[in-house]
Amino acid sequence: MKRALVAFVSVAVLIGGTGSAGWAQTSQSAANSSLPKITGCTAKGHISFFHWGDKNTDKGFRQAISAAEKACPGLTVDNQWDQGNYDTDLKTKIGSGNAPDLFMLDGAKRIAQYASQGALANLNSFVKRDKLNLKKTYVPQCLPQMQYKGKTYGMMLACSDQQLLFYNKDMFKARNVKFPTDKWTYKDFRAAAMKLSGNYSVPGDPTSKLRFGYVGSTDDFAVQQYIWQWGGDWTNKAGTTCTLDSPAAAKGLQWWVDLKYKDHGAPTAQQAGSLGDKVSGFRDQSFAMSFMGPWAMNYTFGKSPGSTVTPVKFKWGVVTPPKGLKNNQTLVASTGLVVYSKSKNKNAAYWLAKFESLGKGGQVYAAVGDDTPGALALYKNKAVKKEFGSIIGVQNKAYKTARRPVQLLNYDQFYSAVANDLSPMWSGQTSAADATKKACTDAKQYLNP
Amino acid sequence: MAVGAQAAPVDKGSNQHRQEMLWGYGLTSIWLIGFLVFSAAPIIIALFISFTDWNPIRDGAFWNARGNGVSNYKIFLADHRYWHAVWNTIYYSVGSVGLVNVVSIPVAVLLNQKLRGINIYRTIAYLPAIMPAVATVLIFRMMFQPSSGFISWILTRLHIQCDPSQLTCNPYDWLSNPRLTMPAVILVSTWALGQTMLIYLAGLQGISGSYYEAAAIDGANTWEQFRNITLPLLTPAIFFNVVIGLIGAFQEFTKFIIWSGGAGGFSGGPSDSLLTLFTYSYEKGFEDNLMGLATAMAFGLFVLIGIFTVINFVGQRRWVFYQEER
Amino acid sequence: MALQGTGAPPRTAAPVAALSAISPKGTERTGHSSRVIAYVVVGLLCVFSLFPLYWMLENSLRSESDASNSVTFWPEEFHWSNYSTMWNSLTYPFHIFLINSFVMAGLVTIGTVASCALVAYGFARFRFAGREFLFAVIIGTTMIPYAVMMIPQYAMFINVFHWGGGGSAFGYHNLYQFLPQIVPAFFGSPFFIFLLRQFIRGIPYDLDEAAKVDGAGPLRIFWTIILPELRPALAAVTVLTFIGKWNDFLGPLIYLTDAHNWTIELALNSFIGRYSTIFNLQMAASLMSMLPIMIVYFIASRQIIEGVTLSGVKG
Structure with a gap:
């Protein structure tokens, strides 16, 4: 299985590697690299x-x-x-x-x-x-x-990779929804999220409570990936112009706002407060899906040796993130x-x-x-x-579709200005188009010189 | 203030006088040295820094900073976030000081009654005022949670808002709706009204009972007594509370930092609705490492406090009523 | 408002002034029915003051999902283990933070009380050229906002005195970080100097004179005559300084950057960063930061009220 994967992956790299030279595959490269001896x-x-x-x-x-x-x-x-x-x-x-x-x-x-x-x-x-x-x-x-x-x-x-799609198998079963696959698009994601939202109980948590398909993260990594999937980014590659207000970016964000406020597949800002974040809410079975990195093994599932977190009781799975309108670039x-x-x-x-x-x-x-x-x-x-x-x-x-955030020399300040202005959007008060326009005006001062 | 006995006059130039001078300078120099080192020197350093672009990570010590003239002042005066912070600071200060004072007067009148166990009630009413701000904010943040908090629970029971356990319900969002965050912070400030209330209590106890006796003979009811005697005689206390309260409120820091998610995050809260001059200055200085800009901004806060204090002192002549000295 | 100390206990100004004027008995007379209403309203006031504290206690004992999902007024189950979980949930166990807070607030209190008493004594009992001017400066400094002093004091402590930072220069437990908090307190705090000076001026000068005749020097007079008379006022300064410094957040936030040096307030702040949605533990930790203050307050509140009232000073 592993060898097959390596083979598959190597082929995939050969085919798709032209555009992104140097995107070697971890497991493949691992096969022919060894730890340098730290001596002397x-x-x-x-x-x-x-x-x-x-x-x-x-x-x-x-x-x-x-x-x-x-x-x-x-x-x-x-x-x-x-x-x-x-x-x-x-x-x-x-x-x-x-x-x-x-x-x-x-x-x-x-x-x-x-x-x-x-x-x-x-x-x-x-x-x-x-x-x-x-x-x-x-x-x-x-x-x-x-x-x-x-x-x-x-x-x-x-x-x-920070945005792998982790899902709760028990919740999918309870709502009779097919498990996600690596071929999922955002359409599938939305349909499943909507079906997984509502008042219901799961075997591991018999009380009927309001649960949602997706956490609806609004952190910086999530925001960037949301935008990338629609072909946008928050700045140009050099980080010298703010492109958050481009139609692609605004459209990408609006889709996620609508998932909260129109489709009710993720909690609104008002509902989210009591449900926990992508880690605690996922552990609580308040959410059926959450984008997380491999660190979830330690912090969410308690599977690491010596982890301070108690292991979860439900079954879970993980797939690559769903494909958006333009691509499925994912944040490393x-x-x-x-x-x-x-x-x-x-x-x-x-x-x-x-x-x-x-x-x-x-x-x-x-x-x-x-x-x-x-x-x-x-x-x-x-x-x-x-x-x-x-x-x-x-x-x-x-x-294979890994992408890095643009190297901003004032990343924290830039994002803090953006987050402040996106916050009314996430609480459903302004449209993504308006919020991103304001965000670009305010965050402009933190762009790279 | 009661003036105590003065030191007895001594002959100038005598040995005793010289001794006294030495002791006086010796003892007060404890403070004077501290003042020069920890207050006077920093003020001069502050002036210096505000004309540089000191970034401790890039430049190291502050004397390595490059001067940049008045550009820090220009930058913040042209910054719309700064003016937003000015507005928030005034909004909070006037709002909280106003509300706390309006609530404190009746509470003080109540706690001035002859009731059994009144000292216990006073002790309890004053207690919140000394509670640590961080923990206080944490408690109230939890109570103001939009769907699972105590406030939401009450509003749902009173049918002011929809039932948050329904999928399509959007309860009042005290923590992330920019229009509701500041009112929530202002409401919470009434919990710690102990300071203000105590001043009114002291003021009430300074009002001679003879005024009320005379009014009772004239047939004035309780409200008229309150309106015509208590309130006018309380105006010096009101004035004191407003001046001290505003100076304190302009410099509120912890409450806003914790309410908007703790230090190290973004100090402004949703849509900068909780950004005040102090937290903005802190953010520029300690988060963005723009120490010069932050210092210049702090002088802006100084000016604002000065303006409000002057307005208070000029305005007091119109409404503060001073009892004749006994 | 207050200065010199970093962080500053500005709010302590009001109660001393106010408490001083409160006599234990009320003055207004009321009828029977209005007395009943008064008791009801006073009861509501006490509920208003105490309910948030009860809420904190109650939620600190609930399970994580109960506390974040529903409102009750009595825990479904008592999860006493929340306290041990909370105790060990940060870099260092909570007693380290409590000890740090206690030592910092304690040293600041000792420094403030000792220096303010001596300086006030100097201003109240000795005549020297420029005394009134210096005293006016003291009052003036109370008007400078800490916001203005924050950065230059930081610049001075860090760059000139090298009190701060971390790393290998000072070894693992960098206790230097406490100095910007503690040292300024040993040079007096303007408001308390003002307050104590008023107190000392209220002490009859005849006593000093009598002692002088007996051959007592200024320090002896301070020790045997002034200090005993000053005790109620010093008690108030002690308690208020301690509470003010315990509650201080900004000063420690700027200087105490080693987790081993964190005070309880900083630990709470990092608790929000780490466990932003785990309310039961947040409430347990909050309770830990409030409990010592409540104990101090309930032991000392009577003493403050009576002590300050007796000495008859008004702000």
């Missing part, structure tokens, strides 16, 4: 490392760090951890000129942002010194998120380990980053399974296979 430890001294995640993630990092300290006796590491307020705290730490030597950073949103402000160390010379072939080492779909203007700033810890995001530009021990920080993403640390971290790894070779790791086996195949299919 040159790291010495004391460095600090800062990460987000839950207790399980922290456990993984603690193990990875003690492995690193064992492999490199001259190195000691402070493990600092923050959940709930990571981005703000990190910003303040950097702003005060005294940030950790090595820290985790969101590749899709923030690496370019921090790199452009000079907060991150350029790792090119280290990569060159170690003769690392990044394209063969890391999942190529995510690699550009580690780079800005041709320089590499991050060692990739995780790479994943990554997590990088980046070195602080003012770090006094960049060599040690880089070594630890390499160790944690590629070396034994990577294996330890992969065993905890917060997200699918960034290093191709780790896909051969038993723990990774065991945990993400059911997802990797689907993810690889989705990777």
Whole structure:
């Protein structure tokens, strides 16, 4: 089965690969790449490392760090951890000129942002010194998120598709709806969502309550994917013009607003408050479908070894996201380990980053399974296979149409301005056309220069 | 204010006098040093920063920042979000101070009655005023949840809104409808009316009982007594509460940050309906790293507070009634 | 309004002034039927004040889906385990945050009380050139909004004093981050200096004179005569400073960037980020942040009211 998939996938890459050169397939590339031996430890001294995640993630990092300290006796590491307020705290730490030597950073949103402000160390010379072939080492779909203007700033810890369609089989059965397939279009999605919405009970939750077909996420990743499916985007490729107000983008968003307010296949903003988000609401069986990444194994289903979340009682499945009017591009995001530009021990920080993403640390971290790894070779790791086996195949299919968010140097501010202006649209008070027009006026100031 | 005994006069130039001077300077210098370091120096730094484009991530320390003249002031004066924040700040301040004061006066009159256990009632009524703002907002956010909250529950029972358990029902959305968010925040501010109420209570107790006795002889009923005696004699307290209340409300921060989803997110809430001058300045400074712009904006808030305080002091002559000093 | 301290306890100004004037007994006389109405309305007022707190307690004991889906006034089942779940749901267990809050508020209180009492003593009992001017400056500083001071103070603490940030420079537990919160408190707080000065001026000067005749120096007079008389006022300053700093959010938000240093208010803030829709745990955590304040208040409320009233100072 696996071999068949690899074969199928390789053919698909050969056929469809012309447009997107370098979109190699994870599992295929994994077959002929192996972890570089992290030997000749040159790291010495004391460095600090800062990460987000839950207790399980922290456990993984603690193990990875003690492995690193064992492999490199001259190195000691402070493990600092923050959940709930990571981005703000990190910003303040950097702003005060005294940030950790090595820290985790969101590749899709923030690496370019921090790199452009000079907060991150350029790792090119280290990569060159170690003769690392990044394209063969890391999942190529995510690699550009580690780079800005041709320089590499991050060692990739995780790479994943953020918008895989997870569904609750019990709810589909209760409402007599056919399970989703990889060939689904938005029409099928809408029809199913409408049928799955209403007051009913499921075997695992016998109380009859208001349930919906789809969560109706309105976060930044969801918004971008909604727009992409209709052939739009929120900015041009360089990120210098706002195109959120283009007809395609507005149409894409309006479809999702209508799903909430006209079709009642997803909760309206007013109904959503009590139903939970794409994780908690899906766990509660308030929603039959939710777009999530492989991280759902840990945070939603509690399937990771040592996960702090209790496993769900219902049966679930996962497929690639449905196809929109124009295409079915799907959003990939990554997590990088980046070195602080003012770090006094960049060599040690880089070594630890390499160790944690590629070396034994990577294996330890992969065993905890917060997200699918960034290093191709780790896909051969038993723990990774065991945990993400059911997802990797689907993810690889989705990777064929993988797309990255535009590298905006003020991603957070841009999205915050957009979100503010889209909020009346999501609560049904203005049309997508009006909301996007206003969003472009307000977000203009945060475009790339 | 009651003036206490003054220090006894001493002969100038005497040894004793010099000693006293030394002690005076010594003791007050504790504050003076703190003032110079923690207040005076920052004001000067603030002026400096407001004329630069200091970005701590890019520039490091503030003295490395590049000057950019008055452009920060130009930027925010031309920013329609800033003026929206000005409007929200005034909306909230006037709304909450007005509502809290209107509610507090009858409450204070009530708590001024001779009732059994009145101290317990006063203690309970004042309690919300000292509750931490973060937790308070969390409680009320939960109560204001559009379909599962307590407010929604009441509105549904009173048939003011549809039944949220129906698929097509859209209940009042206190948390994301930009027209309802600010009224919700203002309504919640009445919960913590303890501060204001206590001032009125103090004011009421300062009113001599002889006024009421005289009015009772003239046959004035309770309402007339309240209208013609209590209210006019309470105007100094009203004035004090309005001035202090407005200055405090203009600087409300925690409530808005938490109400719009916690720090680290977007400070403005839905459609910027909860964006105030303080939270906007914080957002520019600590989220967007535009410290110069943020400082300039804060001076804008300073000016706004100044304008309102001056209006209050000028306007008071028309309506504040001062009792003759005893 | 208040200054110097970061975050500032501005709201504490009003109650001291107000409480001071409250005598324990009411003044207005009322008839029988209106008394009944008064009791009913007072009852409603108490319900209004206490219901949100009850709501918090009640929902903190319900299951996650019950709390987010329905309204009840008595828990369907008592989920006491919510508290242990909540306790361990953030980076560090909640007692770390409680200890941080307690130590920070405690040190700020000690600093404020000690410095304000001494400075007020200096202003009230010693004559020196420029005294009235300096006092006017104190009153003036209460008018500068913290919004204006926030960034320059940050710039100074971070860039000049290097109190802040994180990373390896100061080791793992970067306790320097607490300094911007605590140190300014040791240099007095304008409003409380003003208040205590008024108090000290109310203490008869004859007592000082008598002590002076006995050969007591200024510090001895402060210790044996002023402090005992000042005790009710200091009690009020203590409680209000402690509550004000415990409740402070903005100051800690700016400076305490290590999760190990978070106060309970910051922990609550991160709770929203992490568990935005898990209401039962949110309410349990909220209760944890309120409980210490409620205890302090119920122990000390009488003392504040009586103490401040006795000394007869009016704002």
